[in-house]
Amino acid sequence: MAAHNATHDDRTAPREDRGDGVRDSEIRIEQAHLDRVYHRLEEKIHEAEFLMDDAAKRGQVGTPGALAERDAQVFRAGVHLNRLNSEFEDFLFGRIDLLPGKDGRRGPDGAYTSVEPADDAIRTGPDGDRAEIAETLHIGRIGVLDAEYAPLVIDWRAPAAAPFYRSTPVAPGRVVRRRVIRSKGRRVLGVEDDLLRPELSATLDGGALPVVGDGALMAALGQARGHTMRDIVASIQAEQDQVIRAPAASVTEVEGGPGTGKTAVALHRAAYLLYQDRRRYAGGILVVSPTPLLVAYTEGVLPSLGEEGQVAIRAVGSLVEGAEATTYDTPAVARVKGSSRMLRVLRKAARGALELPRGAAAPTGSASSPTSPSSADNGQLTVDGALDAHGGRPGAGSGARPGGPPERLRVVAFGARIELEAEELRAIRQNVLGGTAPVNLLRPRARRLLLDALWTRSGAPRRYTDPELAAEAREGFDEDISSEDSFQEFLDAWWPELTPRSVLAAMADERRLSRWSRRVLNPREVRQVARSLGRLGPDGQGALSVHDVALLDELITLLGTPARPAAAREADPLDQLTGLDELTTYADRVSPRRSRAERAERERADYAHVIVDEAQDLTPMQWRMIGRRGRHATWTVVGDPAQSSWSDPDEAGRARDEALGSRPRRRFTLTVNYRNPAEIAELASKVLTLAMPGTPAPEAVRSTGVAPRFVPGADGGLGAAARREAVRLLAEVDGTVGVVVAMNRRAQARQWLTGLGDRVVALGSLEAKGLEYDATVVVSPAEIADESPAGLRVLYVALTRATQRLTVVSGDRDEPDGNAVPDLLRD
Numbered sequence: 001m002a003a004h005n006a007t008h009d010d011r012t013a014p015r016e017d018r019g020d021g022v023r024d025s026e027i028r029i030e031q032a033h034l035d036r037v038y039h040r041l042e043e044k045i046h047e048a049e050f051l052m053d054d055a056a057k058r059g060q061v062g063t064p065g066a067l068a069e070r071d072a073q074v075f076r077a078g079v080h081l082n083r084l085n086s087e088f089e090d091f092l093f094g095r096i097d098l099l100p101g102k103d104g105r106r107g108p109d110g111a112y113t114s115v116e117p118a119d120d121a122i123r124t125g126p127d128g129d130r131a132e133i134a135e136t137l138h139i140g141r142i143g144v145l146d147a148e149y150a151p152l153v154i155d156w157r158a159p160a161a162a163p164f165y166r167s168t169p170v171a172p173g174r175v176v177r178r179r180v181i182r183s184k185g186r187r188v189l190g191v192e193d194d195l196l197r198p199e200l201s202a203t204l205d206g207g208a209l210p211v212v213g214d215g216a217l218m219a220a221l222g223q224a225r226g227h228t229m230r231d232i233v234a235s236i237q238a239e240q241d242q243v244i245r246a247p248a249a250s251v252t253e254v255e256g257g258p259g260t261g262k263t264a265v266a267l268h269r270a271a272y273l274l275y276q277d278r279r280r281y282a283g284g285i286l287v288v289s290p291t292p293l294l295v296a297y298t299e300g301v302l303p304s305l306g307e308e309g310q311v312a313i314r315a316v317g318s319l320v321e322g323a324e325a326t327t328y329d330t331p332a333v334a335r336v337k338g339s340s341r342m343l344r345v346l347r348k349a350a351r352g353a354l355e356l357p358r359g360a361a362a363p364t365g366s367a368s369s370p371t372s373p374s375s376a377d378n379g380q381l382t383v384d385g386a387l388d389a390h391g392g393r394p395g396a397g398s399g400a401r402p403g404g405p406p407e408r409l410r411v412v413a414f415g416a417r418i419e420l421e422a423e424e425l426r427a428i429r430q431n432v433l434g435g436t437a438p439v440n441l442l443r444p445r446a447r448r449l450l451l452d453a454l455w456t457r458s459g460a461p462r463r464y465t466d467p468e469l470a471a472e473a474r475e476g477f478d479e480d481i482s483s484e485d486s487f488q489e490f491l492d493a494w495w496p497e498l499t500p501r502s503v504l505a506a507m508a509d510e511r512r513l514s515r516w517s518r519r520v521l522n523p524r525e526v527r528q529v530a531r532s533l534g535r536l537g538p539d540g541q542g543a544l545s546v547h548d549v550a551l552l553d554e555l556i557t558l559l560g561t562p563a564r565p566a567a568a569r570e571a572d573p574l575d576q577l578t579g580l581d582e583l584t585t586y587a588d589r590v591s592p593r594r595s596r597a598e599r600a601e602r603e604r605a606d607y608a609h610v611i612v613d614e615a616q617d618l619t620p621m622q623w624r625m626i627g628r629r630g631r632h633a634t635w636t637v638v639g640d641p642a643q644s645s646w647s648d649p650d651e652a653g654r655a656r657d658e659a660l661g662s663r664p665r666r667r668f669t670l671t672v673n674y675r676n677p678a679e680i681a682e683l684a685s686k687v688l689t690l691a692m693p694g695t696p697a698p699e700a701v702r703s704t705g706v707a708p709r710f711v712p713g714a715d716g717g718l719g720a721a722a723r724r725e726a727v728r729l730l731a732e733v734d735g736t737v738g739v740v741v742a743m744n745r746r747a748q749a750r751q752w753l754t755g756l757g758d759r760v761v762a763l764g765s766l767e768a769k770g771l772e773y774d775a776t777v778v779v780s781p782a783e784i785a786d787e788s789p790a791g792l793r794v795l796y797v798a799l800t801r802a803t804q805r806l807t808v809v810s811g812d813r814d815e816p817d818g819n820a821v822p823d824l825l826r827d
């Protein structure tokens with residue numbers, strides 16, 4: 001199903017503004033309704049507070065049943081109270097006046113269920129058509145019923161609210177007039193109407209419907225942009241609404257050019273899914289965003305829709321707990337690290353790291369100290385003095401290659417010395433590593449095979465003919481040897497618990513990496529990757545790049561996390577987000593405490609729905625990382641291939657298919673550009689033609705009449721020109737100005753803009769992804785395009801960030817013509 005052919009209602013609907021008198025009286029009507037809503041909300045808040053109080057009193061009764069009931073009640077009341085309070089701002093935003101429904105049936109909220117009007121809703125007569133408004137619904141952020149359970153406000157996500165978004169003059173259904181109400185707190189500030197059945201307006205039985213304003217969409221689009229995205233709940237368009245309300249049974253894929261509302265739609269969809277099936281999505285919704293900047297930009301949208309707590313919005317570089325990406329790799333390094341070839345390299349590294357000199361892949365636990373206190377000068381450990389089960393004195397020791405894993409295991413048992421030499425140890429290691437199980441989880445098996453080998457070498461199996469006696473003796477033998485500190489030390493050194501970071505750091509050694517990536521990476525790639533990892537310390541501490549994080553995540557899987565002893569319970573994010581952080585629940589206190597590792601593991605695997613924004617940018621390794629978080633999830637994947645900064649779309653496509661599995665897919669295309677005025681969209685489409693010939697550009701919904709400006713900045717004048725243009729644009733627009741440069745000029749660009757205030761931001765080309773500004777300065781298109789094989793597509797992104805004004809500053813590489821238009825932007 002595709003949502004093509006959006007009808008731009010606001011441009012086509014005739015309007016009939018009868019001046020301030022009508023406007024004022026319409027505002028008064030809506031104000032009266034809003035007053036009623038607030039009155040009712042106050043009653044509801046008192047109710048919720050009473051429930052909280054009552055529940056707290058029950059807590060004093062003290063039986064487990066009463067405590068559990070109290071907890072449940074406190075929780076429900078707290079959530080309710082929190083929602084009511086948080087959604088007070090701009091609570092009510094829409095109204096529809098409707099004809100009677102086709103079958104006369106009404107839903108649980110009292111509204112007609114049919115989208116189509118009743119057959120006799122419009123009566124044709126000699127004086128023209130006549131009809132009556134059968135129902136008026138107000139739409140808001142959550143539903144409110146009056147004391148008699150009649151709807152005062154319909155939740156925007158309820159089926160009854162759908163006609164507010166879906167109806168167009170071409171297919172108006174039952175809607176005669178759609179009104180967007182602008183309010184702040186308790187005050188109605190204005191109304192904007194669209195008349196969807198203009199032919200009926202004058203012949204309604206109750207008198208003509210007044211129509212006010214210029215249409216809500218245009219009013220919304222014309223507003224200045226701040227540093228955060230606003231919700232679009234009052235002006236969602238029909239093709240967007242189809243995506244938001246699509247059933248979540250499988251994979252919903254959404255494509256659309258810049259500014260078509262993909263990010264906005266994805267976030268509103270998260271809110272919609274929670275509304276539809278809160279229980280199912282209690283498992284959490286994960287929204288993956290390309291950059292922390294975009295996360296910060298979009299973070300306020302869901303709370304403004306009354307939803308948080310169940311939705312985690314994360315940058316792709318922050319998906320692994322405790323690993324926050326703070327740097328970018330060069331495009332060449334990113335290309336290697338993002339490629340699925342790295343999987344083969346990491347598999348080898350995860351197993352190969354067991355052989356590393358201690359300290360090179362700093363293992364955790366006691367083996368992290370390079371030598372143990374009982375090391376003898378020759379590097380061999382011998383431990384004497386422990387009694388074995390039969391009066392002998394078993395003991396354990398290790399022969400350590402200086403700086404490497406131990407090469408000999410020596411124990412004393414049954415009064416004799418037993419040794420396993422390097423060859424035998426190697427064979428045991430190979431045997432244990434035979435399968436694909438995570439390396440750290442194989443340690444118990446390694447321990448068992450060592451004990452098997454020692455037992456055989458001791459000759460004991462020959463001494464016991466009675467299997468029962470043999471089993472008993474063996475048990476004692478295992479216990480005695482395992483309880484020795486030195487055997488444990490040997491094990492820690494020979495089969496250390498590897499951390500993902502330490503293995504990653506070990507890959508910074510070029511010779512080692514070359515061994516692990518034989519026939520996978522070429523020598524140049526090995527050098528580049530090893531160098532880039534050189535910034536990590538020996539145990540992997542230090543700045544991670546966005547692409548390192550996906551490698552770390554893969555290593556977490558390849559290495560595995562052994563079970564840990566229980567740790568103290570961490571604060572539950574849900575507690576904080578629902579405002580109940582000060583309360584612990586009875587269930588919390590009696591249930592077994594979960595370890596940090598378990599919680600992290602659960603978080604990694606447990607999302608009920610995964611929303612991927614800017615999906616076109618994900619590398620194969622990132623798809624694997626995200627796929628692991630949505631193994632049992634339903635998905636919404638939004639993106640635009642024409643904006644992809646990844647160089648090999650086919651390889652990424654395969655990884656995406658693997659992550660999404662065989663679930664059925666439903667595709668939508670968004671076709672209208674709500675961000676860029678036509679003048680900017682037209683310029684950007686020149687680059688689109690170069691980057692992805694044949695790809696249709698989305699249709700810009702408005703025009704400002706202001707053409708993009710071209711300014712020369714060659715001969716070292718780039719910075720001065722960019723600053724001058726930023727200053728000019730700051731004076732021309734009310735909101736924000738973004739200055740977009742090639743990634744390697746980021747620091748420089750920040751210098752250029754020093755002292756210009758926080759309305760202006762310097763951005764590397766990759767950081768501009770998904771963001772928007774009132775005005776942008778794009779500095780040297782050629783530099784951005786030459787940055788990587790995907791450079792033209794990245795330039796397309798840079799050129800499509802502005803809502804009002806665009807200035808292009810050309811540099812030495814741009815070959816500008818006499819009007820300073822760079823060659824890439826000429827016809």
Ligand SMILES: Nc1ncnc2c1ncn2[C@@H]1O[C@H](COP(=O)(O)OP(=O)(O)OP(=O)(O)O)[C@@H](O)[C@H]1O
Pocket residue numbers: 217220221230231232235236237240256257258259260261262263264265640643674675769770771772800
């Ligand atoms: N129905 C709408 N009503 C009002 N504003 C809208 C609507 N749809 C989109 N917008 C606005 O258009 C702008 C672009 O939306 P958004 O960032 O979601 O687009 P996108 O498709 O994700 O763009 P890109 O691919 O360039 O990142 C935002 O300012 C958004 O608020």
